[in-house]
Amino acid sequence: MSVRLSADTLSDIAGKAAVPGYDRSGLAPGILHFGVGNFHRAHQAVYLDELFEKGEGHDFAIVGAGVMPSDAAMRDKLASQDYLTTVVEQDNARTSARVTGPMIDMLPVGDTAAIIDKLADPAIRIVSLTVTEGGYFIDSDGVFDPSHPAIAADGQNPDAPKTVFGLIGAGLKLRRERGVQPFTVMSCDNIPHNGKVCRGSVVGTARLSDPDFAAWIDQNVAFPNGMVDRITPATSQREIDHCRETFGIDDEWPVYCEEFKQWVLEDDFPAGRPALEKVGVQFVPDVAPYEAMKIRILNGGHAIIAYPAGLMDVHFVHEAMETDLVAKFLDKLEAEEVLPIVPPVPDTDLSDYYALIKRRFANPKIGDTVRRLCLDGSNRQPKFIVPSILDNLKAGKSPDGLALESALWCRYCLGVTDSGATIEPNDPNWDKLTERARAAESDPTAWLSMTDVYGSLKDEPRFAEPFAKWLKMLAEKGTAETLKAYLGEG
Template sequence: MTVRLNQDNLSTISKAETPSYDRTGLKAGILHFGVGNFHRAHQAVYLDDLFEKGEGHDFAIVGAGVMPSDAAMREKLAGQDYLTTVVEQDNERTAARVTGPMIDMMPVGDGPAIIGRLADPAIRIVSLTVTEGGYFVDSDGHFDPSHPAIAEDGARPANPKTVFGLIGAGLKRRQEAGIAPFTVMSCDNIPHNGKVTRAAVVGTMRLSDPNFADWIDQNVAFPNGMVDRITPATSEREIAHCAETFDIDDAWPVYCEEFKQWVLEDDFPQGRPALEKVGVQFVPDVSPYETMKIRILNGGHAIIAYPAGLMDVHFVHEAMETDLVARFLEKVERDDILPIVPPVPDTDLSDYFDLIKRRFANPKIGDTIRRLCLDGSNRQPKFIVPSILDNLKAGREPSGLALESALWCRYCRGITDSGRVIEPNDPNWDRLVEKARAAESDPSAWLSMTEVYGTLKDEPRFAEPFAKWLAMLSEKGTAETLKVYLGD
């Protein structure tokens, strides 16, 4: 018999770990924007571990959101007292735990209420997971103050709608009241995420109050961090599995791999929870770790995503069981990525890649190829193009990464090798389809997307192999093209 997840029913749950700490004694210390699956499988789990040790109980989480989907999430979580079932799945084990570090969530769209909570002296950290595409950056990776949403916040600073406008308004309220500023901690999967977040907050405030923008730049901490845990989207499949396997009726459980990692720069002037006691690495400079992860893991996801998508492979572990895809990943990583990743303290990059392959091959995660193919227009410039550029700087021709780029282009024509229609899978899907179809006769049409490729269209060491592979994909199909690249 399933048990409806809520605080009153915790004692009746027998097939999952439940919080042993007194949740009524928790006090808010963190306000988090973007209470999605990754946040609840990562930051919230680390805090739950710490709370179980009897520490950090004044750093409970209050959620916040600005997207329409956040309202549905708030309704579901509020109905279960902000508890979440986290199901960790490894090749050899599956285990569930109910986590309880979140104690409230602000009404979505209620700017004044959110700003008021941001001004609360108890809030010492504001964290966020707003996705790679949520930082309003231009083709060069710089903050774009001309974006309509940001421009509107600049024109109406007292009534902001974006995360960055709200954070700025909260900091303004604290400055006026003589309250020390909170630390702003990005948990998104982007290079130098603290620096990028600083640019977004400062840039938004500069539109209405340049002096205050300077004050933020000089007085507010934005530590960089590297986060890692594979966390697929929740579907009816996971909801049903949670009920059938663990007897828990959870409206939005989170399924994830067992592995998790968090590397943070230790810059928290108003204090922080002692997360080092539960496995978080605090380092002076997170750059080597984030470069390693973004190039090898996220780049690896892109490498397997598009050939698998074109070959109608559904799950990520099935892609790793597909010989051509697995060998393509191996060759591109070892030829084009590992040689140009800078050294990482106390880390063997080859061993790290072997770990990544084992994680990709985990059959219990249920991660989908479609999810990996999602939002390439935002992900390719961050996960693939930097490796291309570094190869060129080193005098190397990145043939495998050129093929990866051609596979993305071919995927964006909107039809698989078997003729199956690919449903829209990118915020810029219509434009990508137009560019991909134009590239059938003129490959430079694809590379002319400077927001993705910069000036690579004019670099023959990349443009020529890209054109060669794209033509071969059209003529021979994905499988035969992979065989040519692999030397079969």
């Protein structure tokens, strides 16, 4: 018999899963988090839960916030179970569940006044974000775009902002007026130099209405860079049913993830921070080598396997790794065009790191889907793939395999797999991408002309020519035969 997750039923759940051993009534808010999705609840919230179990950091509990319509549904579900979450860790050898309790509230979605008021609360010393790679309003070079309609609207109405960055600015302004020390802004998204990018978005939004205040933010607010890592699939009915049937817990939105997790942070928290180093967070002077390693090898690797697998109707990521052509494509491309241009990382062997990544991709228990990896390519490609293309060109090397990866993404965006099955829209810019993919069938530069993704790469023959070659071959021979040609097996 299953038990509905709530604070009142934790004693009943204790025999089925680990539950908080700390007194949640003694927690006090110290972090306001935007974007209470699966990754946040499997990563930052888990680290805090582990710290709270040690009897430390109880004044750094989480208050959630959101600006997207989907955030309202998340708030309703979490509120109904007292902001508790079942986190199920799945390794090849074991599966375990724990109920985490570091979140104590979530503000009403769309209530600008409530969010700004909480941001101004002196108890809030950290504002963290997981708003996805596409949520920072940046171009292919990682530069903030102040012309975006949502940002422009905040510039015209700074006292009633709708974006995360407008809200953060409004909260900082109110703190300054009240003589309250600024909070630290901590991005937890997979973006190179995420702290720097987040600074650009907050400062850039503020500059539209008050340049002097924007300069004050730039000079007085900390934005530490960080690298986060944990494979966390989306929750579907499959996970909800598994949680109930395996652990006897009725959780409206459990989180399933791999056992592995990593967090590397620059230690720049003037207003204070929890002692996360006691639960495995690495604090370093410069996070850049770690984030380059992860973004290019892991996130880039996800893109490398995603599009050929999607075109060949492979559903799960572990099944993609079991598909010989896809696995060999990943090995060859990583070995020849990714690993050689990743800068050295302290105390890390990149070959060992890649071997770990492959084992994680191949974990059959995670149930991560190829479709999730294919999602939002227009925002992910310029961050995870294009930097490797540019660095290969700078090194005088041909990015032949990366050109094939780009051609596979283009082919995927036609919206039809090799078998003729329809690919449902899988990108915020899907219609535009599909239109360009069709045009690229006769003119490959139509795809490479997306300067927000590729910059000026369409004018670089060392990339544009192999891209055109592979795109033509994909159209004529299909994904499998094209991969064989790249691997020398054709």
